[in-house]
Amino acid sequence: MNNAPVVSIIMGSRSDWPTMKKAAEMLEALEISYETQVVSAHRTPDRLSEFAKSADDRGIKVIIAGAGGAAHLPGMCAAMTHIPVVAVPVKSSALSGLDSLLSIVQMPKGVAVATQAIGEAGGANAGLMAAQMLSISDELLCERIKRWRKDQTDSVPVEVE
Numbered sequence: 061m062n063n064a065p066v067v068s069i070i071m072g073s074r075s076d077w078p079t080m081k082k083a084a085e086m087l088e089a090l091e092i093s094y095e096t097q098v099v100s101a102h103r104t105p106d107r108l109s110e111f112a113k114s115a116d117d118r119g120i121k122v123i124i125a126g127a128g129g130a131a132h133l134p135g136m137c138a139a140m141t142h143i144p145v146v147a148v149p150v151k152s153s154a155l156s157g158l159d160s161l162l163s164i165v166q167m168p169k170g171v172a173v174a175t176q177a178i179g180e181a182g183g184a185n186a187g188l189m190a191a192q193m194l195s196i197s198d199e200l201l202c203e204r205i206k207r208w209r210k211d212q213t214d215s216v217p218v219e220v221e
């Protein structure tokens with residue numbers, strides 16, 4: 061997108077992209093500018109520190125962080141910035157993402173992370189949650205979200221077959 065990004069989508073590995081792409085698609089549908097980066101608390105701790113500390117100055121308003129397995133990225137990112145972090149537990153091969161969920165969701169009091177569902181639905185909802193956060197101070201975006209929700213409602217058939 062051309063505009064300066066207001067949402068940053070970070071993920072622990074390139075292998076998380078199929079899940080995190082769902083967040084990107086949601087942001088595109090709602091016309092929100094975003095950036096994407098691979099950042100790992102475990103493998104690239106200095107990159108995470110640099111990312112989290114510079115995000116505010118770069119105009120980032122919401123961070124979406126996805127990781128799988130021992131998924132410390134969202135919580136560590138939230139520890140380093142006041143910017144809201146929406147987390148996506150990526151479905152892991154060993155434990156189907158239950159490991160990711162549990163290692164993200166049980167934050168200690170005082171550092172908050174908005175955890176979504178495991179996998180691609182969580183990825184899409186992370187984009188939607190970020191949009192809803194931004195819509196608090198953006199009436200046009202609020203209208204776009206309402207329209208998107210109405211289209212979704214209208215697309216659900218009554219008939220079973």
Ligand SMILES: Nc1c(C(=O)O)ncn1[C@@H]1O[C@H](COP(=O)(O)O)[C@@H](O)[C@H]1O
Nearest residue numbers: 072073075100101102127128131132133
């Ligand atoms: N959970 C984390 C973190 C972190 O939390 O810092 N960094 C990478 N990872 C996760 O490791 C999984 C396997 O990564 P590879 O596919 O690269 O081996 C990914 O789901 C990633 O999010």
